[in-house]
Amino acid sequence: MDISLYVGGESHIAGVSEVLKLSSNENPVGPPPAAQQALAEAASKMHLYPSVDHTPLRAAIGEVHGLDPAQIICGVGSDEVLTFLCQAYAGVGDEVIHTEHGFSMYPILARAAGAVPVCVKESDRCVDVDAILAAVTKKTKLVFLTNPGNPTGTTIPMGEIERLADALPAEVILVIDGAYAEYARGYDDTYDGGAALAGGRANVVMTRTFSKLYGLGGLRVGWGYACKEIIDVLNRVRGPFNLSAPALAAAEAAMKDRDFAARCIADNARLREEMRKELTSLGIACDESDANFVLARFRDEDEAVACEAALRGAGILVRKVKGYGFPEGLRITVGDTAGTERVMAAIRAFVGVDA
Ligand SMILES: *Cc1c(COP(=O)(O)O)cnc(C)c1O
Numbered sequence: 001m002d003i004s005l006y007v008g009g010e011s012h013i014a015g016v017s018e019v020l021k022l023s024s025n026e027n028p029v030g031p032p033p034a035a036q037q038a039l040a041e042a043a044s045k046m047h048l049y050p051s052v053d054h055t056p057l058r059a060a061i062g063e064v065h066g067l068d069p070a071q072i073i074c075g076v077g078s079d080e081v082l083t084f085l086c087q088a089y090a091g092v093g094d095e096v097i098h099t100e101h102g103f104s105m106y107p108i109l110a111r112a113a114g115a116v117p118v119c120v121k122e123s124d125r126c127v128d129v130d131a132i133l134a135a136v137t138k139k140t141k142l143v144f145l146t147n148p149g150n151p152t153g154t155t156i157p158m159g160e161i162e163r164l165a166d167a168l169p170a171e172v173i174l175v176i177d178g179a180y181a182e183y184a185r186g187y188d189d190t191y192d193g194g195a196a197l198a199g200g201r202a203n204v205v206m207t208r209t210f211s212k213l214y215g216l217g218g219l220r221v222g223w224g225y226a227c228k229e230i231i232d233v234l235n236r237v238r239g240p241f242n243l244s245a246p247a248l249a250a251a252e253a254a255m256k257d258r259d260f261a262a263r264c265i266a267d268n269a270r271l272r273e274e275m276r277k278e279l280t281s282l283g284i285a286c287d288e289s290d291a292n293f294v295l296a297r298f299r300d301e302d303e304a305v306a307c308e309a310a311l312r313g314a315g316i317l318v319r320k321v322k323g324y325g326f327p328e329g330l331r332i333t334v335g336d337t338a339g340t341e342r343v344m345a346a347i348r349a350f351v352g353v354d355a
Contacts, residue, residue, distance in 0.1 A: 003111045009319050016315040022333040023317040025293050027215035032260040038253035042246040050245035057248050060255045073234050076242050078207040078222030084234040090115035095139040099127050101152050101325050106144040125152040129164045140172050148180045151321045151331040153289030165204050176206045180291035182213045198225045214254040221251040268292050272334045282351050293333045301327035307350050314346040
């Protein structure tokens with residue numbers, strides 16, 4: 001009973017049919033058409049048990065990302081991979097480190113495994129490597145890092161993550177949660193989401209998801225990448241049929257549709273920057289974001305609550321993030337062009353600026 005219930009983004013407003021949902025960082029375009037087709041084709045084979053080892057999906061991920069499929073594990077969302085990590089590596093008497101504004105699932109999963117979550121301060125909404133290192137004790141088993149962060153949208157550079165990995169004791173596993181990695185500025189260029197680090201170290205794991213960029217949040221598919229020894233351990237606590245055949249087929253098709261992913265990344269980057277600039281010009285603080293959302297910071301909690309209510313009145317759902325340490329904040333998912341115009345018009349109306 002010490003575990004807090006996870007609170008998700010809302011999806012309905014009473015009496016409103018045209019709700020614009022910008023509260024859960026979902027892909028505004030919807031699922032890739034290729035994934036929809038693969039799902040439809042899988043329907044006639046639903047009587048067959050799915051693959052136990054996810055070979056075709058791991059091969060597709062490996063090919064696109066240039067990774068060894070033998071070092072990949074697939075889960076029911078990346079949440080399940082994070083669950084495996086806590087189940088396998090953290091137990092009663094152990095500590096699991098997460099950061100101040102990190103994902104609320106980390107303390108939930110740590111407690112469910114019997115371990116104690118340890119929350120480390122961030123500095124100016126960015127992960128603070130030295131603060132993490134100062135919190136490491138003999139009991140520490142796992143360190144969870146969200147990069148880019150949620151709900152901050154900020155990123156620490158690969159060099160900083162490497163410094164953290166170098167300084168952690170060998171028996172502590174560093175988990176780089178890359179749910180938003182593909183949206184980061186410099187992705188594929190200066191930032192690989194932690195792939196090289198996870199591939200080359202015995203104690204670093206990278207997790208990724210199909211729920212955001214790939215538009216498959218409702219299907220629940222994610223994956224992890226680490227050395228073979230860790231993958232072998234995680235596979236022992238994984239249920240053999242954890243992923244359904246339709247989900248595997250749709251995720252494989254989504255991964256192979258590179259044009260869809262590239263288009264979504266480009267559109268998101270453009271609209272995210274438009275939102276940040278306009279919010280800033282309206283006097284609402286907003287950091288540069290490396291994800292598919294922005295964190296709008298108002299003068300105080302009252303103003304944030306009032307703006308959320310005004311947006312709700314306009315049929316728009318955004319996320320209050322008091323539980324993530326930002327009572328004055330609203331996390332707003334970057335929508336499509338029309339959705340972005342709609343939410344910005346509603347915010348302009350809230351602050352009393354006519355467009
Ligand atoms: C959305 C999100 C995930 C993805 O979870 P899935 O289980 O893959 O849907 C993971 N970590 C963070 C920080 C997220 O925001």
